[in-house]
Amino acid sequence: MRIVLTGHKGFIGQHYLDHIKDSNEVFTYDLADGQDLKDKSIVDRMPDCDVVVHMAATNGTRLFYETPTEVTMNNTLPTMYIVDRYKDTPTKIVFTSTCEIFNGAIDKGLYPVPTDEQVPVMFDDITNPRWSYSIPKALGENLIANLSTHWLILRYFNIYGPGQKDHFISEFVDRAKQGKYYIKGNDTRSFCYVDDAIAMTHKLVTDVSDCTVNVGKQEESSIEDVAKCIMDVMGIDPTLLKIYDGPIGSAKRRCPDTKQVSRLTQFENYTSLENGIRKTVEALL
Secondary structure (H helix, E strand, O other), X not given: OEEEEEOOOOHHHHHHHHHHOOOXXXXXXXXXXXXOOOOHHHHHOOOOOOEEEEOOOOOOHHHHHHOHHHHHHHHHHHHHHHHHHHOOOOOEEEEXXXXXXXXXXXXXXXXXXXXXXXXXXXXXXXXXXXXXXXXXXXXXXXXXXXXXXXXXXXXXXXXXXXXXXXXXXXXXXXXXXXXXXXXXXXXXXXXEEHHHHHHHHHHHHHHOOOEEEEEOOOOOEEHHHHHHHHHHHOOOOHHHOEEEOOOOOOOOOOOEOOHHHHHXXXXXXXXXXXXXXXXXXXXXX
């Protein structure tokens, strides 16, 4: 296939590129290479292709609160321009979205956990800067589903692994190296190792169109348990862990219903949390 891949130097993007580069013709675009996709002229010159996999994004919970304007712009304009470039072509656009788009409803008990793809998008407090990431993602879903000839939306649920930055695991490891053993909040998440997410992603990109799919692991783990697992790998006494209040807007629980992705990909061989954490932490040390 001829594939345009944006964000190939990001965490998931670099793993996906490694997976596809030897058997496909891949055209890559990334801000790290000086290709700012907020410049419409760059997007307009993208080549004709079979599929665009749009992974470029500004992500990281800390950034949502510290630089919400930058997060909003970086996650809105490139998507708009890509849709405009390919809207009258047979190209399939694959958009990597997020489980953040219905955080507000989960904490109000309006949606079940595990959560399937059919629940409506909801933001509970429009003044919360955390939504600087998820609102552009929701907008992107709408644009791509309505203006693309063929499309696929992948809602990632807490993908982790080697090479990840600005994420709970990497940030906790950095703090632990300095003797600071604390977490902010003790929510539950469904951590999915990146190799598993890439295997599912490639199968979906290749074989599936015109639907929204959760990509993740249907297994909840508390942040406390993950932090203690990290400390164990680092040889630190887990009883030293302290727990402080978490940021406003963080969902107390998050876990995907994975029936659809299982049916579409037949993927079952998930990496255990313990093995995934060990691989991730060892890559950071």
